[in-house]
Amino acid sequence: xxxxxxxxxxxxxxxxxxxxxxxxxxxxxxxxxxxxxxxxxxxxxxxxxxxxxxxxxxxxxxxxxxxxxxxxxxxxxxxxxxxxxxxxxxxxxxxxxxxxxxxxxxxxxxxxxxxxxxxxxxxxxxxxxxxxxxxxxxxxxxxxxxxxxxxxxxxxxxxxxxxxxxxxxxxxxxxxxxxxxxxxxxxxxxxxxxxxxxxxxxxxxxxxxxxxxxxxxxxxxxxxxxxxxxxxxxxxxxxxxxxxxxxxxxxxxxxxxxxxxxxxxxxxxxxxxxxxxxxxxxxxxxxxxxxxxxxxxxxxxxxxxxxxxxxxxxxxxxxxxxxx
Amino acid sequence: xxxxxxxxxxxxxxxxxxxxxxxxxxxxxxxxxxxxxxxxxxxxxxxxxxxxxxxxxxxxxxxxxxxxxxxxxxxxxxxxxxxxxxxxxxxxxxxxxxxxxxxxxxxxxxxxxxxxxxxxxxxxxxxxxxxxxxxxxxxxxxxxxxxxxxxxxxxxxxxxxxxxxxxxxxxxxxxxxxxxxxxxxxxxxxxxxxxxxxxxxxxxxxxxxxxxxxxxxxxxxxxxxxxxxxxxxxxxxxxxxxxxxxxxxxxxxxxxxxxxxxxxxxxxxxxxxxxxxxxxxxxxxxxxxxxxxxxxxxx
Numbered sequence: 001x002x003x004x005x006x007x008x009x010x011x012x013x014x015x016x017x018x019x020x021x022x023x024x025x026x027x028x029x030x031x032x033x034x035x036x037x038x039x040x041x042x043x044x045x046x047x048x049x050x051x052x053x054x055x056x057x058x059x060x061x062x063x064x065x066x067x068x069x070x071x072x073x074x075x076x077x078x079x080x081x082x083x084x085x086x087x088x089x090x091x092x093x094x095x096x097x098x099x100x101x102x103x104x105x106x107x108x109x110x111x112x113x114x115x116x117x118x119x120x121x122x123x124x125x126x127x128x129x130x131x132x133x134x135x136x137x138x139x140x141x142x143x144x145x146x147x148x149x150x151x152x153x154x155x156x157x158x159x160x161x162x163x164x165x166x167x168x169x170x171x172x173x174x175x176x177x178x179x180x181x182x183x184x185x186x187x188x189x190x191x192x193x194x195x196x197x198x199x200x201x202x203x204x205x206x207x208x209x210x211x212x213x214x215x216x217x218x219x220x221x222x223x224x225x226x227x228x229x230x231x232x233x234x235x236x237x238x239x240x241x242x243x244x245x246x247x248x249x250x251x252x253x254x255x256x257x258x259x260x261x262x263x264x265x266x267x268x269x270x271x272x273x274x275x276x277x278x279x280x281x282x283x284x285x286x287x288x289x290x291x292x293x294x295x296x297x298x299x300x301x302x303x304x305x306x307x308x309x310x311x312x313x314x315x316x317x318x319x320x321x322x323x324x
Numbered sequence: 325x326x327x328x329x330x331x332x333x334x335x336x337x338x339x340x341x342x343x344x345x346x347x348x349x350x351x352x353x354x355x356x357x358x359x360x361x362x363x364x365x366x367x368x369x370x371x372x373x374x375x376x377x378x379x380x381x382x383x384x385x386x387x388x389x390x391x392x393x394x395x396x397x398x399x400x401x402x403x404x405x406x407x408x409x410x411x412x413x414x415x416x417x418x419x420x421x422x423x424x425x426x427x428x429x430x431x432x433x434x435x436x437x438x439x440x441x442x443x444x445x446x447x448x449x450x451x452x453x454x455x456x457x458x459x460x461x462x463x464x465x466x467x468x469x470x471x472x473x474x475x476x477x478x479x480x481x482x483x484x485x486x487x488x489x490x491x492x493x494x495x496x497x498x499x500x501x502x503x504x505x506x507x508x509x510x511x512x513x514x515x516x517x518x519x520x521x522x523x524x525x526x527x528x529x530x531x532x533x534x535x536x537x538x539x540x541x542x543x544x545x546x547x548x549x550x551x552x553x554x555x556x557x558x559x560x561x562x563x564x565x566x567x568x569x570x571x572x573x574x575x576x577x578x579x580x581x582x583x584x585x586x587x588x589x590x591x592x593x594x595x596x597x598x599x600x601x602x603x604x605x606x607x608x609x610x611x612x613x614x615x616x617x618x619x620x621x622x623x
Contacts, residue, residue, distance in 0.1 A: 198428075202428065202467070203467040204469070205456065206456055206463075207460070207479060207532065208457035209479075222469070
């Protein structure tokens with residue numbers, strides 16, 4: 001029996017034929033190839049778009065760096081693009097971006113992580129279904145609306161209650177940026193905590209841990225990769241944001257003195273590009289300098305993006321490892 | 325954190341040496357009773373010891389639906405009690421009621437009495453931390469923490485404020501030995517627990533549960549994610565552990581229940597159908613439904 005080759009006897013009547021007709025097999029092949037080609041093309045378009053953006057920014061920024069050198073741009077704090085002689089020290093702009101970004105993170109990270117813990121571990125499932133979308137709406141509000149709020153509400157309040165000369169400053173911009181970055185942080189950190197799983201939570205509670213001990217000693221360490229990624233994503237949101245910092249940070253290209261003066265006005269890289277673009281003639285050194293600023297900004301966010309991918313990959317990889 | 329007097333570092337050694345003695349005493353008691361009663365009275369013998377877990381008309385509701393209905397049964401110390409039954413029959417619900425793990429599910433409500441060592445676990449005054457430390461649990465899917473092997477075992481003792489390195493070292497070694505894992509992992513205690521195989525992970529979870537010095541060990545289908553070899557090792561381990569601990573195991577595997585347990589409870593649709601010596605349940609059950617289930621005609 002075992003040695004016999006299977007016989008090709010017709011045993012039952014199959015209503016629909018099991019073999020493709022010659023026309024059908026070619027048709028299927030063609031549809032398959034065309035479908036794949038279409039999907040490939042659409043996917044490549046976005047990759048090509050990113051590469052083109054890099055290409056054009058570098059094409060404009062390179063002549064600037066060749067003419068004025070790299071040292072002045074990165075180390076000098078004198079930004080007088082229209083002066084004679086013109087000076088292109090982007091130090092104040094980079095410092096401005098740094099100040100508002102770090103300030104925003106100081107507000108957003110503790111708040112975001114605590115809210116994520118609350119959502120994932122404490123709030124009942126039904127309430128979470130309502131609260132999470134509401135938080136995510138915060139991310140959908142146009143940034144100009146935030147900027148408007150910063151100027152109309154926050155700035156006068158700061159001026160009146162803290163006796164400041166100007167209400168548009170680092171503190172104001174950081175506060176608003178934090179509100180904008182918080183939904184991203186909450187959303188990604190909450191996903192990481194939920195993905196860490198009910199199993200771990202039960203394991204910890206069954207060993208006699210309280211809810212607080214479970215969160216601090218098990219859940220947060222288990223989700224740390226995802227939480228770091230959440231922080232980096234929030235940071236990218238803050239560093240790349242333009243409208244709010246343009247409206248709320250005061251636009252004074254200076255380094256605050258003393259350095260911890262969070263009520264000083266600063267000017268960020270993004271606000272400089274947006275603000276100066278209309279004032280700089282095409283082809284002028286000023287215009288090229290703005291592209292150099294743009295390239296610096298792009299390099300920052302690109303590195304942050306790589307870092308967040310790294311940590312998100314690790315948190316997903318960790319999840320897989322545990323399931324195995 | 326509450327400090328359970330039993331895990332006081334000074335007393336640790338004492339309790340550890342007491343355990344074998346207790347077991348010995350117990351077997352001599354058994355021997356004496358064996359002589360008192362006639363040959364085939366193992367049932368009477370075990371029942372002569374007071375029950376450690378007593379369920380009296382216990383029901384647990386999810387919202388309006390009863391997960392467990394009117395269960396009355398006694399579970400005896402230093403033996404293995406198996407709970408069998410078809411899926412969704414309330415076995416796990418009952419098991420998870422004993423250490424109040426069902427609290428994690430919203431809208432659960434308990435009725436009747438479920439006593440552990442004479443205390444109703446659904447009492448408002450219950451100390452959940454102490455209850456769960458002394459009624460340990462092993463879950464269906466191995467769930468080690470994403471930490472080192474050492475830190476997994478030391479998690480429970482550290483919660484009880486055991487800080488001295490030497491105490492922790494001793495405890496880790498002892499628990500891993502009890503769980504028959506020491507020889508396999510003693511050289512890489514710093515390695516991540518996630519690098520272990522499924523069977524090793526489950527033994528690690530058992531060792532982790534032993535580290536809080538429980539009196540009762542609840543096992544919720546502990547072998548369902550394991551291959552037959554790993555299952556065999558866990559079953560072997562259970563027969564060793566039952567000299568010291570009271571083990572309650574929920575299982576889908578009837579052969580497993582027959583192999584490891586002294587007593588077996590058969591649940592169906594949230595109700596306890598029959599509860600007797602394992603031998604009786606599998607050879608001469610008094611209820612038709614039980615017989616149909618254990619012989620494979622139903623379920």
